[in-house]
Amino acid sequence: MIDDKEIAPDLLDSISTWQVNRRKLLKAGLLAGAMTQINLFTSCSTELKSNNDVLNAQQSLVLETTLNVLFPDDGNGPSADDINAFGYFIWAIQDDLNRKQEANTFIIDGLDWVNKKAIQLKQTNFYSIPANHRTAFIDEMVKTKYGKKWVSAMVTLLFEALLLDPLYGGNKEEKGWKWLNHTPGFPRPTEELRYEVLMKKQLKIKQ
Amino acid sequence: MSNAKYDICIVGSGAGAGPIIYELSKAGFKVLVLEKGPWLKTKDFTKDEMTATRRDAYTPHLKDERHVVEKKDSKGKWYAQSTEDTGSDLWNGSCVGGSSNFMSAYFHRLKPKDFRLKSEYGPIEGANIVDWPITYDELEPYYTKVEEIIGVSGKVLPHKNLEPRSTPDYPYPPLKTNIVADWFVEGGKKEGFNIVPAARGIISEPKDKRQPCYHSNYCGSFGCSSDAKASSRAALINIALDTGNCEIRPDSKVFKLENDSTGNISKVWYYDFNDMKQSVEADIFVVACQAIETARLLLMSKSDEFPNGIGNNNGQVGKNLIFAGGGAGSGSIRFDQLSTEDRAKFDAPLTFVNQTLLDFYEIDNAPELGERLKGGTIDFLIEHANPMPKAFRSKYKGNTLLYGSALKENLKDYFTEQKRVRYEIFCDWLPTDNCNVSLDETVKDKWNDPVGKVKLGYHEHDLIVGNYLAEQAEKVMKNVGAIDINRSINGNPPTNLIAGGCRFGNDPETTVLDKNCKAHEVNNLYVTDGSFMPTGGSVPHTFTIYANSFRVADKLIERLRMTSDLESIG
Numbered sequence: 001m002i003d004d005k006e007i008a009p010d011l012l013d014s015i016s017t018w019q020v021n022r023r024k025l026l027k028a029g030l031l032a033g034a035m036t037q038i039n040l041f042t043s044c045s046t047e048l049k050s051n052n053d054v055l056n057a058q059q060s061l062v063l064e065t066t067l068n069v070l071f072p073d074d075g076n077g078p079s080a081d082d083i084n085a086f087g088y089f090i091w092a093i094q095d096d097l098n099r100k101q102e103a104n105t106f107i108i109d110g111l112d113w114v115n116k117k118a119i120q121l122k123q124t125n126f127y128s129i130p131a132n133h134r135t136a137f138i139d140e141m142v143k144t145k146y147g148k149k150w151v152s153a154m155v156t157l158l159f160e161a162l163l164l165d166p167l168y169g170g171n172k173e174e175k176g177w178k179w180l181n182h183t184p185g186f187p188r189p190t191e192e193l194r195y196e197v198l199m200k201k202q203l204k205i206k207q
Numbered sequence: 208m209s210n211a212k213y214d215i216c217i218v219g220s221g222a223g224a225g226p227i228i229y230e231l232s233k234a235g236f237k238v239l240v241l242e243k244g245p246w247l248k249t250k251d252f253t254k255d256e257m258t259a260t261r262r263d264a265y266t267p268h269l270k271d272e273r274h275v276v277e278k279k280d281s282k283g284k285w286y287a288q289s290t291e292d293t294g295s296d297l298w299n300g301s302c303v304g305g306s307s308n309f310m311s312a313y314f315h316r317l318k319p320k321d322f323r324l325k326s327e328y329g330p331i332e333g334a335n336i337v338d339w340p341i342t343y344d345e346l347e348p349y350y351t352k353v354e355e356i357i358g359v360s361g362k363v364l365p366h367k368n369l370e371p372r373s374t375p376d377y378p379y380p381p382l383k384t385n386i387v388a389d390w391f392v393e394g395g396k397k398e399g400f401n402i403v404p405a406a407r408g409i410i411s412e413p414k415d416k417r418q419p420c421y422h423s424n425y426c427g428s429f430g431c432s433s434d435a436k437a438s439s440r441a442a443l444i445n446i447a448l449d450t451g452n453c454e455i456r457p458d459s460k461v462f463k464l465e466n467d468s469t470g471n472i473s474k475v476w477y478y479d480f481n482d483m484k485q486s487v488e489a490d491i492f493v494v495a496c497q498a499i500e501t502a503r504l505l506l507m508s509k510s511d512e513f514p515n516g517i518g519n520n521n522g523q524v525g526k527n528l529i530f531a532g533g534g535a536g537s538g539s540i541r542f543d544q545l546s547t548e549d550r551a552k553f554d555a556p557l558t559f560v561n562q563t564l565l566d567f568y569e570i571d572n573a574p575e576l577g578e579r580l581k582g583g584t585i586d587f588l589i590e591h592a593n594p595m596p597k598a599f600r601s602k603y604k605g606n607t608l609l610y611g612s613a614l615k616e617n618l619k620d621y622f623t624e625q626k627r628v629r630y631e632i633f634c635d636w637l638p639t640d641n642c643n644v645s646l647d648e649t650v651k652d653k654w655n656d657p658v659g660k661v662k663l664g665y666h667e668h669d670l671i672v673g674n675y676l677a678e679q680a681e682k683v684m685k686n687v688g689a690i691d692i693n694r695s696i697n698g699n700p701p702t703n704l705i706a707g708g709c710r711f712g713n714d715p716e717t718t719v720l721d722k723n724c725k726a727h728e729v730n731n732l733y734v735t736d737g738s739f740m741p742t743g744g745s746v747p748h749t750f751t752i753y754a755n756s757f758r759v760a761d762k763l764i765e766r767l768r769m770t771s772d773l774e775s776i777g
């Protein structure tokens with residue numbers, strides 16, 4: 001287990017909220033009321049990146065950096081930033097209604113893992129590797145079984161951020177759909193018919 | 208006189224339940240429906256992939272309710288795993304209307320020979336093939352009833368395996384189709400194949416309070432917002448409710464059928480919304496929980512009279528589970544091969560093809576397979592329009608996981624430079640001793656009841672037939688310009704097309720139900736989902752499930768009327 005404090009950059013050190021072990025929070029289900037927080041996930045990625053209840057500072061930086069390697073700003077369609085992939089990921093990995101909770105934990109563990117590998121192999125945090133060397137580093141990671149599985153899980157969530165309804169925070173301004181000439185089905189979901197509402201009916205949770 | 212509050216209590220509300228609910232309510236009987244899932248109304252359905260397919264909000268959470276699946280490994284050794292661990296589940300739709308809300312509604316009738324599979328084609332070693340206790344002619348009026356009441360659209364054109372019909376055509380005209388439908392017909396002609404329109408359980412014109420299909424773009428796996436799709440909820444239950452005779456209790460999970468000392472069911476027990484145990488009495492009970500859960504409920508209902516589960520003193524409950532055999536394949540038609548006009552038409556958000564090839568329903572021109580054997584149905588389709596499955600197809604190139612610019616290029620190409628067309632094969636999933644439902648000894652659901660253990664064995668013959676049909680389908684696929692064609696014919700069952708497990712038949716020793724779908728051993732228990740089917744035919748099952756349920760409804764009305772006549776005389 002990596003000690004957050006030990007490797008968090010100085011700049012971030014002072015922000016005490018980032019010292020919290022967010023996964024404990026997750027497991028305790030304190031974030032169950034996703035509905036009340038949704039504006040946070042959809043509105044301001046920049047703010048989320050610097051302060052969110054789900055990841056610590058270092059994990060946030062690793063996530064942001066990884067997303068831009070996996071879905072770069074390369075002139076071909078939107079980048080991870082353009083579709084608010086970061087905001088979508090934060091929403092998705094705190095969603096404790098998800099049947100596959102272990103998938104969320106796996107994503108977060110992978111953020112720690114990739115950074116640990118960067119420190120081991122490059123003697124620096126993943127996000128401090130020069131931008132033009134990051135893809136090569138991920139290429140190396142994907143050669144391992146764990147790394148391939150993790151990147152694959154990241155790509156799956158990226159697809160969701162790109163292609164699900166903007167209601168969930170990704171696909172900002174329908175940029176994913178526009179880029180791929182995709183016509184959505186109609187009627188589209190609304191705030192009142194978000195998946196959490198339907199899932200709670202299925203799980204018989206009073207709402 | 209019976210002091211039961213309800214004449215009839217139905218467990219489940221999907222395709223197998225709907226016709227009973229509809230007919231009995233209309234006939235004036237007091238009907239109670241216990242449905243485990245929530246009551247979602249038409250307005251609750253949207254085209255949200257998150258809800259429908261990514262987070263599966265229409266089916267139970269696997270941590271609460273699961274199955275144990277038994278499969279063979281590559282060395283032929285059986286192993287069992289909880290679906291909670293594998294994540295692949297056997298649920299299809301848990302809400303009022305069941306999976307019928309989410310089906311694609313390809314509606315094919317069985318053919319007369321399907322009712323006498325053993326007599327027509329003889330036995331196959333290792334397969335428990337039997338003839339049905341009823342004939343096609345007995346079911347035909349009920350297929351017609353389904354077409355009218357539930358609403359089936361299509362166009363009857365002659366072909367060599369066309370089943371006899373009492374009406375010349377479907378009551379609803381065919382749905383609008385994508386231009387590729389014409390290409391498939393032409394592609395078939397080049398091979399000498401007669402490709403004909405496929406019927407759908409989707410209305411193309413208004414009916415009662417239902418609106419016609421407006422081609423919403425996402426159909427299979429999604430609820431319908433116009434009620435055009437022939438779900439049991441939209442087409443039957445909503446009308447039953449108007450009679451004032453039908454009560455729906457959603458969030459009511461039945462866990463036991465309790466019998467009295469005569470062996471009749473006296474009450475059913477269920478967990479309500481708050482997980483409290485409740486019971487209810489009725490004169491007659493109908494179970495239609497979808498084949499696996501139906502067998503499980505019967506097996507769980509143990510008593511002194513039925514130590515192995517109700518109706519199971521002959522040990523037949525759960526045996527001979529079947530699926531739809533066959534598989535699927537797909538290939539891409541690249542836009543640069545098309546004229547500008549054709550490209551625009553092909554790329555339009557109109558996803559229906561509705562063309563089917565039934566020339567090989569019986570195979571009599573393939574000596575390498577035998578003189579004459581049962582074949583199946585080939586449907587032609589376009590891949591589903593919802594984007595996530597398309598994205599998954601773009602995730603790898605060969606075995607290489609893509610990311611970065613390579614991934615983006617692949618996505619862009621997949622979505623904007625081509626469209627994938629598909630074929631689906633339906634052939635018999637031969638019933639065997641290796642495909643069945645029992646109770647798991649150790650794994651429990653959230654109420655601490657034993658979960659269903661599902662053994663998923665298949666017969667090699669299914670793959671031989673499936674591959675033969677796939678070869679025919681692929682000839683047509685090539686003729687329409689599809690490249691990069693892949694095929695998936697294997698022993699993995701389509702987990703949305705389930706039947707069998709409570710066979711009907713005349714012999715009380717070897718079957719669970721009599722020919723009217725009443726349990727041989729229990730005088731007031733009927734089963735009307737696909738469980739009754741001893742063989743499944745070479746089509747998806749729902750048209751037949753609906754038709755049979757209408758047939759049983761007539762028997763029930765007859766019986767209840769007779770009882771009330773006797774009571775009034777007495």
Ligand SMILES: Cc1cc2nc3c(=O)[nH]c(=O)nc-3n(C[C@H](O)[C@H](O)[C@H](O)COP(=O)(O)OP(=O)(O)OC[C@H]3O[C@@H](n4cnc5c(N)ncnc54)[C@H](O)[C@@H]3O)c2cc1C
Pocket residue numbers: 218219220221222223224241242243244299300301302303304305306307308309310311312313314427428459460461462495496497498500504703704705736737747748749750752
């Ligand atoms: C995506 C998809 C596409 C499909 N496409 C087609 C198609 O094109 N053509 C076709 O013929 N078929 C299709 N099907 C299959 C079709 O939906 C089923 O064959 C049909 O709905 C089966 O009817 P049923 O009554 O057995 O089960 P269901 O319709 O699933 O109904 C069973 C109901 O019982 C309830 N239940 C279960 N256990 C209990 C309990 N213990 N207590 C109370 N209630 C209980 C369930 O919640 C459910 O609502 C498709 C299915 C899916 C999911």
Ligand code: SF4
Pocket residue numbers: 409419420421422423424425426427429430431432433434435436
């Ligand atoms: S409107 Fe048509 S395409 Fe859409 S779900 Fe209903 S039947 Fe399917």
